[in-house]
Structures are given as structure tokens and as C-alpha cells.
Amino acid sequence: MSEPFLPGWFTLDDKAPQLLGSRCTSCGTYYFPKLAAGFCRNPDCNGEVFEEAPLSRRGRLWSFTNAAYQPPEPYPQVEKDRFQPFAIAAVELEQEKMIVLGQVVAGTGVESLKAGMAMELVLEPLSDGKLVWKWKPTK
Amino acid sequence: MSGSKDIAILGVGMHPWGKWGKHFVEYGVVAARAALADAGVHWREVQFVSGAATIRNGYPGQVAGATFAQALGWQGAQVNTSYAACASGSQALAAARSKILSGECEVALVIGSDTTPKGFLKPQPGDRPDDPDWVRFRIGITNPTYFALYAQRRIQMYGDTPADFALVKVKNAEHGFTNPNARYRKKFSAEEVAASAVVADPLRLMDICAVSDGAAAIIVSSLEYAKKIGKAKAPRIAAISTVTPTFASALVEMPDIATDSAVAVPAQSFRAALPRKAYEEAGIGPKDVSLAEVYDLSTALELDWIEDLQLCERGDAAKLLRAGDTRIGGRIPVNTSGGLACFGEAVPAQALAQVCELTWQLRGQAGERQISNAKVGITANQGLFGHGSSVIVKA
Ligand SMILES: [Zn+2]
Numbered sequence: 364m365s366e367p368f369l370p371g372w373f374t375l376d377d378k379a380p381q382l383l384g385s386r387c388t389s390c391g392t393y394y395f396p397k398l399a400a401g402f403c404r405n406p407d408c409n410g411e412v413f414e415e416a417p418l419s420r421r422g423r424l425w426s427f428t429n430a431a432y433q434p435p436e437p438y439p440q441v442e443k444d445r446f447q448p449f450a451i452a453a454v455e456l457e458q459e460k461m462i463v464l465g466q467v468v469a470g471t472g473v474e475s476l477k478a479g480m481a482m483e484l485v486l487e488p489l490s491d492g493k494l495v496w497k498w499k500p501t502k
Numbered sequence: 503m504s505g506s507k508d509i510a511i512l513g514v515g516m517h518p519w520g521k522w523g524k525h526f527v528e529y530g531v532v533a534a535r536a537a538l539a540d541a542g543v544h545w546r547e548v549q550f551v552s553g554a555a556t557i558r559n560g561y562p563g564q565v566a567g568a569t570f571a572q573a574l575g576w577q578g579a580q581v582n583t584s585y586a587a588c589a590s591g592s593q594a595l596a597a598a599r600s601k602i603l604s605g606e607c608e609v610a611l612v613i614g615s616d617t618t619p620k621g622f623l624k625p626q627p628g629d630r631p632d633d634p635d636w637v638r639f640r641i642g643i644t645n646p647t648y649f650a651l652y653a654q655r656r657i658q659m660y661g662d663t664p665a666d667f668a669l670v671k672v673k674n675a676e677h678g679f680t681n682p683n684a685r686y687r688k689k690f691s692a693e694e695v696a697a698s699a700v701v702a703d704p705l706r707l708m709d710i711c712a713v714s715d716g717a718a719a720i721i722v723s724s725l726e727y728a729k730k731i732g733k734a735k736a737p738r739i740a741a742i743s744t745v746t747p748t749f750a751s752a753l754v755e756m757p758d759i760a761t762d763s764a765v766a767v768p769a770q771s772f773r774a775a776l777p778r779k780a781y782e783e784a785g786i787g788p789k790d791v792s793l794a795e796v797y798d799l800s801t802a803l804e805l806d807w808i809e810d811l812q813l814c815e816r817g818d819a820a821k822l823l824r825a826g827d828t829r830i831g832g833r834i835p836v837n838t839s840g841g842l843a844c845f846g847e848a849v850p851a852q853a854l855a856q857v858c859e860l861t862w863q864l865r866g867q868a869g870e871r872q873i874s875n876a877k878v879g880i881t882a883n884q885g886l887f888g889h890g891s892s893v894i895v896k897a
Binding site for chain 1: 629631632636637638639640641642643644646647650651652653654655658659699700701702703704705748749750753754759760761762763764765766767769
């Protein structure tokens with residue numbers, strides 16, 4: 364299997380990958396990306412201890428859009444006429460009570476998306492071959 | 503207690519928005535001189551210069567107050583520079599209000615000016631996982647993504663349509679058509695908006711605002727000073743809200759790729775919190791508002807703001823729009839200046855430009871844009887890094 368675009372941001376399980384966030388051991392608040400500094404951002408919590416937390420693989424589609432033009436670098440570039448627009452999803456994770464953005468799998472356009480749809484996390488390579496998480500409509 | 507925390511707006515001035523390619527100080531001086539002339543105040547009378555910082559032109563953020571004071575001719579005023587992204591102007595205004603209300607000065611110049619950068623800023627090479635901007639661009643999430651997600655959410659939740667968003671553009675283009683300070687003075691039809699290229703579905707090129715050069719300046723004073731110079735009836739600033747968001751964030755905000763998690767405390771809307779504090783501070787409510795200037799970074803975002811300002815129920819903003827309520831001549835005109843659709847964003851000047859428009863409207867000096875019976879105006883804006891503002895001006 365190919366390399367992730369960043370190490371440690373998701374598991375490399377090709378059947379059931381998970382984003383790797385962190386979780387405050389005092390109040391239970393999740394963070395994705397993992398909290399860089401060691402202080403919980405909940406104003407009522409002084410937590411400084413975090414554990415790695417694999418996030419839910421499934422969620423509900425909150426909203427969506429697409430990139431009709433190729434995003435600028437550091438997005439891996441292809442020849443202009445080879446660029447294929449891709450959809451982007453904002454997915455609400457029930458357990459974590461948070462919304463996470465990501466591309467939608469190649470071949471699924473905005474016309475087949477609807478808020479509330481069940482979405483699951485998969486891994487797909489970007490044009491430079493590096494793996495990234497993407498959202499895929501599911502049952 | 504009534505009126506005790508108000509300050510007077512003696513004068514307002516702007517340098518027209520555009521892409522003029524000059525230094526931002528030039529625009530600022532033009533706007534400041536216009537505001538001084540409008541106030542009938544000599545520059546030497548100004549005791550405090552409160553500048554909204556520009557982060558561009560190689561002067562990272564600390565130069566605005568003193569730079570403008572020098573360009574106008576150093577005369578020993580105290581200076582301050584505020585940086586708060588899109589809310590920088592409001593924060594500079596709040597600094598001036600504090601000086602005035604504490605009795606440290608009587609009259610102040612508040613000023614913001616910007617020049618758009620030439621070309622695109624090239625990102626630093628190498629992997630920078632700690633930089634949220636690097637991360638989001640690396641996975642293909644650009645600025646329009648966020649506005650498009652909010653717009654699509656309206657479609658999904660409230661049944662808004664791209665035609666509604668186009669109507670916002672058509673309305674604002676009509677409003678700004680005769681505004682001498684607007685950069686884009688051209689009317690558009692809904693068909694023209696619908697024919698522009700899709701950038702981030704459902705938003706098209708003409709749904710998204712540009713960046714511009716421009717400057718705005720305001721002369722504010724204590725009510726006593728205003729009375730002393732014969733301007734007791736000048737419009738007053740009744741509230742300046744510059745609150746931060748409250749954890750946990752309800753919306754994914756640029757440049758993040760996720761919201762906060764709301765497992766420990768409930769999710770909160772930042773946009774809605776900004777005017778709520780302003781209403782509270784001014785002791786008035788949405789029903790008292792005659793007009794609003796809101797940050798239409800996208801057409802659809804104007805509709806979100808109308809609801810955040812509580813000018814209608816959540817989800818009903820498009821109904822107001824379709825009924826013509828938000829047009830000049832309507833029940834509650836929104837963006838009579840033409841908004842960002844006609845101006846393009848000049849970050850440190852934009853929040854002040856909103857206050858300039860309210861001032862002209864409340865004085866009855868808005869020319870062909872003039873609405874009738876303007877008593878109370880409110881602004882709203884939101885920018886990066888948890889900055890935003892809402893200002894209330896009353897006649
Ligand atoms: Zn905590």
C-alpha cells in the first residue's frame with residue numbers, strides 16, 4: 364500500500380481506515396487534527412492529558428461542494444486539461460459531535476449527494492500517489 | 503444611563519475602492535482628509551489616531567496608526583494599531599471609544615487602508631502539518647470551499663436555490679450602481695450571474711467577492727465635544743461588539759478542516775453571537791433596526807447574516823429577499839452600499855466602510871441610495887482567527 368500524505372493522521376487499514384484524533388481524558392472532548400499544544404480548549408476544562416482517539420468511520424453528510432478548478436499548491440498538480448473536478452464533503456460524526464471535511468471519492472459528484480446521507484471513510488491516493496482520507500456514500 | 507456610553511461620529515471619509523496599484527498610505531490620507539473635512543475638525547485637534555493594521559506590503563501589522571499620523575503630519579497625537587483580521591477597523595474603533603469614554607481624549611481618528619497584493623503569494627515549500635492552511639490546500643480545500651458548504655447547507659435545510667443567491671448579487675449590484683466609492687458599478691441580471699463559471703458548487707464566480715484597494719476613516723468624539731462644535735445631533739455609536747467565538751464551534755471555519763467537538767459543551771454559532779452582544783450593549787433589539795451592512799463574502803452568506811442579525815427567523819432570509827424586503831425601499835434594506843459584491847474586500851478598511859455607509863444613511867446623505875426614515879443601523883462581519891464585529895449606529 365502507498366504512503367499517507369502525512370504520517371499519523373489516519374490508520375492505514377485499507378478495509379476500515381480511521382482518522383486519528385486525540386481526546387481529552389478529563390472532559391472527553393475530541394480533537395482532529397490532534398491537539399498540538401497540550402491544553403484542552405474547553406473553557407471549563409483544565410485537561411492537559413490526551414489519548415490518541417481513532418474517530419468514527421461513519422457519519423452523516425452535513426453539506427457538500429466541489430472544486431471546479433484545480434486547487435493551488437501544495438495540492439499535487441496535474442496538467443490543467445487533465446484535472447477532474449472533485450466533490451468535497453462535510454461529515455458530522457455522531458459520537459464525536461464534530462464535522463470533518465474531506466474529498467469525496469473519485470467518480471461521485473455533487474449531483475449524487477444529499478444532506479443526511481450516510482458516509483464512510485475510505486483511503487484514496489491523490490495524483491502524487493500519496494494516500495488521503497475521503498468520504499464515500501454508503502448504506 | 504441612556505447615551506452615557508455613546509460616542510459621536512463627527513465625520514466619515516473614504517478613498518474609492520478599486521485596484522489602483524498605489525501605496526496604502528496614500529489611500530488612507532485621502533480618506534482621513536475627507537473625514538476631517540466632513541467633521542469640520544482640524545487635524546491638529548485630533549488627539550488619538552487608531553489605525554487598523556494591514557498585514558500586507560511587507561509591514562507585518564504594526565505600522566498603521568503611526569504611519570498615517572506621520573503622513574498627515576506628526577502633531578503629537580497618541581497612536582494605536584489594531585489587528586483583528588476583517589474586524590480590525592471595529593477593534594480600532596473600540597480602542598478610540600475606550601480612550602474617549604475614559605476621558606483620555608476628546609476626538610480621535612479611526613482609519614483603515616489596504617492595497618491588494620500583486621499576484622498570488624507562493625506558499626513555503628516542504629511539509630508543514632502544523633499549519634492548517636498547508637493541510638487544507640494539500641487535500642484540496644480552498645477558500646471558496648467554506649462559503650460553498652454554508653451555501654449548500656442553506657439549499658439542503660431551507661430550500662434556498664442558486665437563483666436566490668443570484669438575486670442577492672443583482673440586488674447589491676443595483677445598490678452599489680450609484681455609489682461613488684464602489685469598485686464595481688455595473689448592474690447584472692440573474693441570467694448573467696447564472697452564466698458565470700461555477701467555482702465551488704453551488705457558488706459561481708459572481709457569487710464570490712473580490713479583493714480591493716481602499717480606505718475608510720472616521721472622526722469620533724465625546725458627546726460633549728460634538729455639542730461644543732455644534733454637532734450635538736451627529737449620529738452616535740451605540741455598540742461595538744468584538745467578542746470571540748465560544749467553544750465549541752458549530753461551523754467549520756477557514757482554515758480548519760474540522761469543527762470543535764461538542765461532546766462536553768454545546769456547539770455555538772460565532773456569527774450569531776456577534777450582533778447578540780451588540781444589541782445587548784445598545785439596549786435595543788432587531789425590531790429597532792432600519793438597515794444593515796453585512797459581510798457578503800459570498801451572496802449566500804448575506805442570507806446567513808440576515809438570520810444571525812435576527813432580522814427574520816432562521817431559514818427565512820431568502821423569503822425576505824424574494825419579497826424585496828432587503829432592497830432599498832424595502833422593509834429592512836441590507837447592504838445599501840452595494841456590499842462586498844460591489845466593493846471587494848479591503849480587509850482593514852472594510853468594517854469602517856460599513857460604518858461610513860450607516861452614517862451617510864442616518865444623516866440622509868446617501869444620495870440615490872438613500873433609504874427613508876433611517877434611525878438605527880447595524881454592521882456585521884467575520885474574519886479569520888476568531889475575529890468578528892458588529893457595530894450599532896443610531897441617529
Ligand atoms: Zn478537556
